[in-house]
Amino acid sequence: EAKYRIAFVPKLIGIPYFNAMEEGGKKAAQDLDVEFIYTGPVTADVAKQIEIIDNLITQGVDAIAVAPNDPAAITPVLKKAKEKGILVMTSDTDGAQDVRDLFVNQALQNEIGYTVMDELAKAMNYEGEFAIVSCGPTAWNLNIWIAYELERLAQYPKMKLVTIRYAEEDVQMAINVMLDLINAFPNLKGVIGQCSTSAPGVAEAIEQAGKSGQIVATGLSVPSMMAKYVKSGTVKSFVLWNPIDLGYLTVWAAKYLLDGNQFEDGKEYEVPGIETKPKYIAKDKMLVLGPPKVFDASNIDQYMFF
Amino acid sequence: MKRVLDYIVENRVLFLLVLFVALFVVFAVSVPGFFTFYNLTNMTQYGVELGLLALAEMLVILSGGGGIDLSVGSMLTIVAMIIGVLIGRVGLNPSLSILLGLFAGAGMGYLNGVLVSYTGILPFIVTLASLYIYKSLALIIAVDPRFGPNPMPVSNFPESFYFVGQYRIAGIPFQVLCIFIPVILLLWLLLEKSIFGRYLYGVGSNEKAALFSGINVCRVRVTVYTLSGILSALSGWIITSRIASARPDIGTGYELQAITIAVLGGVSIKGGEGSIGGVVLGIAIITLLYNGMQLAGIHQIWQLGSLGVVLVGSVLLNQVLLARRKI
Amino acid sequence: MTNTGFRKVLRRREFTVLGLIVLLVVLFSLTTERFMSVSNLSNLLLQLAGTAISAIGMTMVIITGGIDVSVGSTLGMASVVAGKLLVGGYSPFLVLLSALGTGLVIGLFNGTLIAFGNVPPIIVTLGMMSILRSLMYQLLGGRWISGIPPAIRVIGLGKWLGVPISMWITVVLIAFFTYFLSSRPLGRAIYAVGNNPEAARVSGIDLRRTTLFVYAVLGALAGFAGLVYVARTGIVQTNTGSGFELEVIAAVVLGGTSILGGRGTIIGSLLGAFLVGIIKNGMVLLNVPALSEGLVVGVLIILSVMIDVIRARGERS
Amino acid sequence: MEYILECRKIFKSFGGVQALRGVDFTLRSGEVHALVGENGAGKSTLIKIISGALLPDRGDIFYMGQPVRIDSPRKAQEIGISTVYQEPLVYSELSVLENIFLGREIRTPWGNIDWKREEEQARSLFASLGLPHHFLREPMGELSVGLQQLVLIAKALVYEAKVIIFDEPTAILTEHETERLFTIIRKLRDQGVGIIYISHRLEEIFRIADRVTVMRDGEVRGEFPITAVDRAKIVELMAGKLLVEEIARRGVKGDHPLLSVQGLTRRPRFFDISFDLFPGEILGFFGLVGSGRTDVAQTIFGLFRPESGKVFFDGREVSFGSPEEAMQAGIAYLPEDRKVQGLFPIQSVAYNISVTVLRELVRRLGIVDVRKERDIAEKHIRELNIKTPNLKTRVYSLSGGNQQKVVLAKWLSVTPKLLILDEPTRGIDVASKSEIHNLIAHLADQGLAVMMISSELPEILKMSDRVVVMHEGRITGVFEGPEKTAENIIRAATGERMAVAGGVGV
């Protein structure tokens, strides 16, 4: 019998985060003896993503896991996949619940937003002005996280958000924006780099402006990019999860379901290749990798590989 | 035989046709799943949105005087957002919303056209500015207070709204059969048979001479920019219906691709030269390439590169053959 | 003579842009306290260096009636090469040469296809853009380069007499190429080719050589801008430089270079770059909501050219 | 070495068109060799080959006795061949000075362009040509076609060339400038320069040439010392037939003028222009280059707004905002600059001829009747004897004279009440010219009012019922009947004060 063909379509290819997921997926494919297809658009473009998925359907793969750029937009094509008998999953970002069979979630969205806010508050000593530097103004999950961050902000009455700026997926632009912000808001105490390019960008800008120690940065990014700033103290801590594990889990779960198994509600699974114990939540048809992970000087050296 | 070859080389449309057939045969023979009724009809839907923009670009470039419309992508986006917000957030009747969206597109194109023809500002600058403006407006109207100050896509459409983008007639996507093909036919009539088309080519090839011949140069230009707005709006409507989501970033970067397809199709960037057949083949070739390479499992990264190679290579081949023949 | 000469200067596009810049500077200095600060101005210069350097070459390309939409990816490719070599511990001088060399080779390639293959510039450079992006992904394998040694970063961050070194380099380049365009035969030939290629051909100007030259220069300058980029950010991403092309072209066109060819100056392009830069900078300082940034930029662009139109009207009547 | 330049058996074809079929041509130092032939005979093609702008298919060229391969314009310039092309090739955005020197700059020791010396040299050259030189730093595009042509002639003279080629230099020039040009040509000839001179004005040939070569259909039909032929012989060789050219305009005058211009002024181009034009009349406009005739015509046609003055057309006061309005009222204007204002070069011959009448060919919903469109084009191609491979041929590939015929055809295909012709027969061969003259006279006889601007005095004399003469933007004389003489007209054209300049008579 032929091997299962399991495809994963990231939001875009060529960034460290999804590379790490690819790596995990590949590892799982080797361990579980399935074929792993990794293909996605070169920019975070949902229309292109749909086209790619449609062509995967034409190719007749067994399972498609996708990190949608726009959950609603991806629904029709996922529906089509399901009608063709393909196992449909989402991973990293969810789609419409009724079309996908499973969502492999890195962490709950509200928890991510809350954690980032908490880390910032801690670093800023719970008071002062801060800014958010996000990437694309239209990135769905970044915006959701920002919304949860703002929800959490209510718990810190002495902190004040002065502005939200966007810097695309470009480190240089994040540096430029941050340098301007430092000038525009002399009382700035902290900043959230909302995505993997803006977090190192804002940290770099703080150091270039000689404001390390006065302004703290935090956000969501990968350890290999952030280590330098954690070591210099510009970044006290930042938030993420292990994307390699997430990639691994995605392929593992696909194989598990293709083999005809069912997940049980509330059960924590022992997955051989990863360090956490993922838990299944039946009402959301969701497999959660674990709580969001906070990286700081104490643990960052262990995670330099992504 | 030599005469036939000469003819093909000299005539860009024929050359593209040959290229198209060649690519088609290669894919049909070597890529499993390509040469099926399902795939051949299915893939056509992916050419529609960009195709409409390429046609818009063709009209504008034909009108000469540095004619170009960098704002097509932004107009697409803002129309998508207008339709989306009207239906999804305001709760307006879908047909009315679509109509309003199309009107907005026409209006924005008209504005471009007026600025271009009555002030003498180069189209490049006018449409660059409107690229920024329309894009920014799209973001602003996309802001959903429920998610803080962030622009969010709209996706709660009634089922009927998906008719254009997701339904099929005899296996052929609705938007191809009922919008794209009719638009092509109409534009063909307009360019090849109508007095407006004649005037357009005249304005594009020598604006001064057109003026001296009693052609109303400004009216012709305003018309093409308005048409460009309408075509972009159609495209915005279709894409929203197809992907079931109105996104404030959907048309980003489309302008360059649209211009490229028009130029690939033989439209001279200097204006006054080019035909609809060439542009349609340009669209067909690009659509075919994407589909074929993806089905062949070629990595996205290589796809990007090979697209560049095919683009430059095909035109280069044409030019080299042309030059060789002349000696 | 001097009177009409002076009037001619006033009538130029460059003057309008300069006037607008002065206006904005006054406006921003009055409305924000931080605009005139040393750190803000020096930021502004730092941010503009890359655009200004590439705009020099782009001006020449556009004057010949061409266009290069691959500058962004040329910059990206050069920064990948520079980044890899820097991390590999090669000497800064060698890195400088290879960044320039990478850009030059790309420019020569573009130029050859355009000049000798007769392929329209938009097709060649758009194709080149996809090819380069593809190569960048391959070279980086999706991993970003970081850990650039501090030695090279002085190009991007260092200052001399309070002004960023990158800006000094830009000034020198602009001075040289302005002289080149106005006083060297090859410089004038660039205008001739853009203005009337057939006339240029029969007056004995080598069209192909001239075309090749401008694309090569633009390539090399974009390569250098790539090095400045690496030196400044310390990180190279796979999408480094995407969208940069539009920024550069916008600066050039705003500065009065005609997209139809035959007309334009490098000073104008520099001013164009400053205009956009100052607008963006001012909007952060004034805390204009980020989403309406494009709206303001677009409206100001239209206004800035409208001034020219209205002045031309006034002069005629 | 008898000849400085010798062409042997030159062949050249463009696609299916055989432009040259084994042409032999020779040129001595110190002679003016005229090249004549009907439109499309291959004259321009031959000189383009000599000047390196085109490569021959076959054939040999010897220069100073040696075989040469002139494969680029640069090569031709290097070996001493200078050319004034038929189509003015200018850089409209660049200064006049640069138009002259680009490609062959005077340099400083540093290799920079030596603007000062270039300007000095240009000044002395312009002075010797009797041209003003205040506009040396102005953009070339702001000069009229006539002036541009003079600049290009100056350009060809800047360098000490051994061979200078003039391809219809005088088509747009008046007698006055032509005379200056001849003085220069004679001087050059006496210095030992070989000159090739192409013109359709046969009078000029007889005044300036030492030898003449007649071409027809890409072949040489004869080569004579100028003293050995007469006008009739040349015309016969060129056209393959004898010409009868007699038109006697007797001077018509109706009761009501169709066009009445009163005190029209648009500074600094023209002042206080008043004249009447009657149906059936041909009103000639004469003047030196830059005298403002074109501006007057274009103002009437709605391209410019006058500062003051009135225009009455067809009994009503009018003020057209655009050519479109003027055309709808019944005025057509054939512009002087065919390349810039007249032709759609990349469009077909048929397109160019029919574009002005499309509105009448529309059937339903703006759809054009293609059959009628073709018929109109065919009719004019026949009537004006336009040499074109077929209807679809793009206009830029026609010879200069045939292009001019296409522009003419475009304006003759409309049926206006007033037809303004600005240098209508520029570059058209003698035979066709006389046919066109007949055609215009015929149209006038049927009641059309014609305003005919021409810089060619014989044409003005022959065709006009009355002649309006302009000088520096003012009307300096209106002549009819016995007053309508060359003497009077020239005196008015040069501004009365100046007596007839040396030898400007015809």
Ligand SMILES: Nc1ncnc2c1ncn2[C@@H]1O[C@H](COP(=O)(O)OP(=O)(O)OP(=O)(O)O)[C@@H](O)[C@H]1O
């Ligand atoms: N680029 C071209 N492509 C095709 N045919 C051409 C081209 N140039 C010239 N011809 C053809 O070659 C023939 C000779 O043209 P040429 O310009 O030499 O004529 P000419 O004697 O100069 O006529 P005129 O007196 O009208 O200037 C014409 O039939 C013309 O149509």
Ligand SMILES: Nc1ncnc2c1ncn2[C@@H]1O[C@H](COP(=O)(O)OP(=O)(O)OP(=O)(O)O)[C@@H](O)[C@H]1O
């Ligand atoms: N002496 C001159 N110096 C500069 N520009 C001139 C001169 N003469 C004419 N022009 C320009 O050429 C254009 C044509 O104008 P005008 O009708 O006066 O010239 P023209 O065609 O040579 O005249 P005419 O038809 O009487 O020969 C004008 O717009 C004017 O700007």
Ligand SMILES: [Mg+2]
């Ligand atoms: Mg000729």
Ligand SMILES: [Mg+2]
């Ligand atoms: Mg005139």
